[in-house]
Amino acid sequence: MYNQTEIIKDTTDLGPDGELVINMGPQHPATHGVLHLVVTLNGETIKKIEPHLGYIHRSIEKMCERLSYRQFIYVTSRMDYLSSHINNTACALLIEKGMQIEVPERAKVVRTILNELTRIASHELWIGAMAMDLGAFTPFFYAFREREMITDIMEDTCGARLTMNYIVPGGLMYDIHPNFQTKVKAFVKQFKEKVTEYEDLVTGNIIFQSRTKGVGVLTAEDAISYGCSGPVARASGVSCDMRKIAPYDAYDRVEFDEVIETAGDSFARYIVRVKEMNQSIRIIEQLIDNIPEGEFVGKTKNVLKLNKGEFYQRVETARGEFGVFIVSEGGTTPYRIKFRSPGFSNLSVLNHIAKGSKIGDLMATMGTLDLVIPDIDR
């Protein structure tokens, strides 16, 4: 048993080299969830960061092994809840690939539009939350104003705001809402007008720039060796966009640029995300007037059974490469399922890039990695 004086003595004991160990999280406003970082400090300089996971582990992979191929898709919305559409798409694509289900063109185009809307919504939320981590409260509301338009579109068409579960093997659960096209066009128009406000408020802001430029620099070699993907790797100059490398749905017929920055610091990661939103708008503009008529779901059997074998499908979520791996024994449920989530690899690089910097910079570094904890800790 410790008495009070001993506890105080313990915390002030700095160890052999004057080290101080502090716990950041699991209840910390900037860790966006229940991430627990054990930070070893020397004065204000970070010596080591150790992420502790397990606070929100729901054993989703094991749960999915109990559920049929139609049922397990909804669970994946609960992993990376900010790109739930894209996760659902990955699972649906895998089943379609494994069972050779024909997907109607209409479903493909609508899926692509919804995926891009999800990406914009995710990046909008990230910009707001990131600016708030660095002490700017206003951009949060500006970002949420545009995000609200997207959630309205989702609410009308999919029936939910965050965990949509709109995508089924073979296409879509039901047809798009009649006002889908007009609402998306209104959103595109408003977004183009208002995106300059973020530039004024955040990008050009001297405080934001000096807090992010040169902070948390990740080189291209390290990004590859740590398995980073998405905007984190692209800000370091690694080309890793799954939409370009392995096009799925309607991505092979649209024109867009893969945004690549070379600086590798926190500011570059911010710029990549802002530019990516503009590219998403470009994709939506090309597709929104050309939604083909026809069926919204292909013909599927009542009970889905994957052939015996191993299947893998990867997509590009707002955070990076998301992969689904299924081992099937030929039954109605997967024998083994594994998700490759982008957040886990992106978190693993945190110790490497934040080591040696000051504790104040940890917020900027961690914020720009865009961590969603339920995605890391499934």
Add this chain to the structure above:
Amino acid sequence: MFLKDYISDVYNGVASLLKGMRKTGYYFTHSKEIITEQYPDNRATLKLADRFKGEVVMPHDDNNEHTCTGCTACELACPNGTIKIITKFDVTPEGKKKKAIDAFIYRLEMCTLCNLCITACPSDAIKMVPNFEHSVFDRSKLTKVLNKPGSKIKEGIE
């Protein structure tokens, strides 16, 4: 040279801050463009999307009739075991036995609102409604029996 850089840094910094403040000032003076909704006060005008998935209900017509045959397709489609159907056998006027539902038990606290039961239903007996104020004082109140007392199946639904 050092002084020149220093002054230009200060000038650019202040200019960038003022640029951002101008945006804030614009919305301060143009309060009509703010879209905040005052939720509990706007209940009368609040309209949710008609597809909004809030709760599963079983629609009944004026004769207190539903279209659920008790085929348990929704029970099998549900990933969480939210739905439990207890069936019974009704005796028709011709003396034949006919399967019918005794109780359609729906556990809202376990429901993830994934819509799989609605798409599985062959006779459109259940649907989602945009209710979202689900808070109750006791958890047991979230376990609901969807078929109304005394209700029976509509004529002609097999």
